[in-house]
Amino acid sequence: MLTCACCSFLLGLLEGVNITSPVLLIHGTVGKPALLSVKYTSTSNDKPVIKWHVKRDKAVTVVQSIGTDVIGNLRPDYKDRIKIFENGSLLINQLQLSDEGMYEVEISITDDTFTGEKNINLTVDVPISKPHVVLTSSTVLELSEYFTLNCSHENGTKPAYTWLKDGKPLSNDSRLLLSHDQKVLTITKVLMSDDDIYSCVVENPISSGHSVPIKLTVYRRSSLYIILSTGGIFLLVTLVTVCASMVPTKQVGAQPCPALHAQWPKPPTAQSPAVELATRWGRKGLGTRATMPWAAIPHLG
Numbered sequence: 500m501l502t503c504a505c506c507s508f509l510l511g512l513l514e515g516v517n518i519t520s521p522v523l524l525i526h527g528t529v530g531k532p533a534l535l536s537v538k539y540t541s542t543s544n545d546k547p548v549i550k551w552h553v554k555r556d557k558a559v560t561v562v563q564s565i566g567t568d569v570i571g572n573l574r575p576d577y578k579d580r581i582k583i584f585e586n587g588s589l590l591i592n593q594l595q596l597s598d599e600g601m602y603e604v605e606i607s608i609t610d611d612t613f614t615g616e617k618n619i620n621l622t623v624d625v626p627i628s629k630p631h632v633v634l635t636s637s638t639v640l641e642l643s644e645y646f647t648l649n650c651s652h653e654n655g656t657k658p659a660y661t662w663l664k665d666g667k668p669l670s671n672d673s674r675l676l677l678s679h680d681q682k683v684l685t686i687t688k689v690l691m692s693d694d695d696i697y698s699c700v701v702e703n704p705i706s707s708g709h710s711v712p713i714k715l716t717v718y719r720r721s722s723l724y725i726i727l728s729t730g731g732i733f734l735l736v737t738l739v740t741v742c743a744s745m746v747p748t749k750q751v752g753a754q755p756c757p758a759l760h761a762q763w764p765k766p767p768t769a770q771s772p773a774v775e776l777a778t779r780w781g782r783k784g785l786g787t788r789a790t791m792p793w794a795a796i797p798h799l800g
């Protein structure tokens with residue numbers, strides 16, 4: 500037993516193929532080449548038999564060669580993309596997302612007792628294109644129930660998201676909720692302290708992108724009346740303009756403007772265009788359901 504273990508050890512040193520690799524995890528980019536770099540040592544000067552497999556459900560042969568001469572035909576998806584180097588390294592050109600996986604190389608030499616083996620992992624990704632922050636509005640009213648910021652980017656695989664507030668990373672807390680993938684930041688019960696500059700960072704193994712910082716303005720509740728009044732004036736001007744442009748038709752019976760005026764002091768109906776406009780403005784501008792735009796309008800008259 501002891502002798503045998505000793506023999507194997509010596510044989511391993513003297514007659515086995517030993518494969519080393521400087522990098523065991525390679526991050527490749529779609530369309531670019533990747534070198535799965537290895538080198539082997541052997542006491543024999545014979546040409547080695549080199550086999551590269553990739554682990555799928557079962558191992559799939561990528562290429563087999565004697566020295567650098569490929570044996571047989573390559574699979575269609577590897578045709579013209581594969582090269583074997585003298586030291587056993589595998590070069591894959593024009594990387595595809597499907598090339599990602601765990602690769603195993605086996606190198607054997609007739610005279611040698613042991614076959615050398617090595618595993619190298621390859622990831623393949625599309626670079627991240629510049630992300631941007633999507634907001635429903637750049638202003639929000641203090642104490643609004645919730646407000647979402649969405650980190651969006653066109654291209655890029657395996658994105659990992661980080662949110663920055665004034666340049667500092669944000670983490671989940673009781674009011675700032677990050678979606679599971681951290682893509683969407685939801686601020687609940689908006690406070691004045693949320694008035695700040697936000698940006699997002701998207702990263703993957705080969706690249707990262709930083710959005711343009713976005714300013715979120717938080718308004719105090721007490722400023723609601725002023726904002727609504729301003730909105731009311733805007734509405735009034737719009738209606739007057741619309742009415743004025745309708746006057747020349749002079750058709751009896753077709754008089755939408757007086758009807759509108761008559762509705763103003765009362766809580767409005769859903770059909771009223773004035774209310775619809777005001778409500779839409781209120782939602783868009785303030786991001787809150789608690790606003791009652793008509794409440795402010797009568798004060799103008």
Ligand SMILES: *[C@@H]1O[C@H](CO)[C@@H](O)[C@H](O)[C@H]1NC(C)=O
Nearest residue numbers: 511512513515516517518519
């Ligand atoms: C293979 O080479 C490495 C580095 O030179 C060495 O540490 C290791 O012991 C060798 N293994 C065998 C089986 O010879």
Ligand SMILES: *[C@@H]1O[C@H](CO)[C@@H](O)[C@H](O)[C@H]1NC(C)=O
Nearest residue numbers: 523524600601618619620621
């Ligand atoms: C390679 O991938 C396998 C399977 O995903 C994993 O178990 C192993 O730790 C990885 N090795 C390296 C060096 O990343």
Ligand SMILES: *[C@@H]1O[C@H](CO)[C@@H](O)[C@H](O)[C@H]1NC(C)=O
Nearest residue numbers: 520521536537538584586588
């Ligand atoms: C193997 O050979 C290739 C091509 O000459 C070279 O780029 C690579 O660095 C070599 N690998 C090692 C581990 O020496």
Ligand SMILES: *[C@@H]1O[C@H](CO)[C@@H](O)[C@H](O)[C@H]1NC(C)=O
Nearest residue numbers: 626627628629652653654655
């Ligand atoms: C996203 O990828 C497509 C297809 O490769 C390309 O046409 C487009 O310009 C890319 N978009 C960005 C923002 O890089």
Ligand SMILES: *[C@@H]1O[C@H](CO)[C@@H](O)[C@H](O)[C@H]1NC(C)=O
Nearest residue numbers: 633647648649650651682683
């Ligand atoms: C975030 O943006 C994505 C893509 O633009 C969209 O599909 C998603 O519904 C948005 N999520 C929220 C909460 O706005």
Ligand SMILES: *[C@@H]1O[C@H](CO)[C@@H](O)[C@H](O)[C@H]1NC(C)=O
Nearest residue numbers: 671672676677678679680681
């Ligand atoms: C943040 O917390 C919410 C609610 O507790 C949870 O659903 C979400 O997955 C968490 N996000 C992260 C990135 O941990």
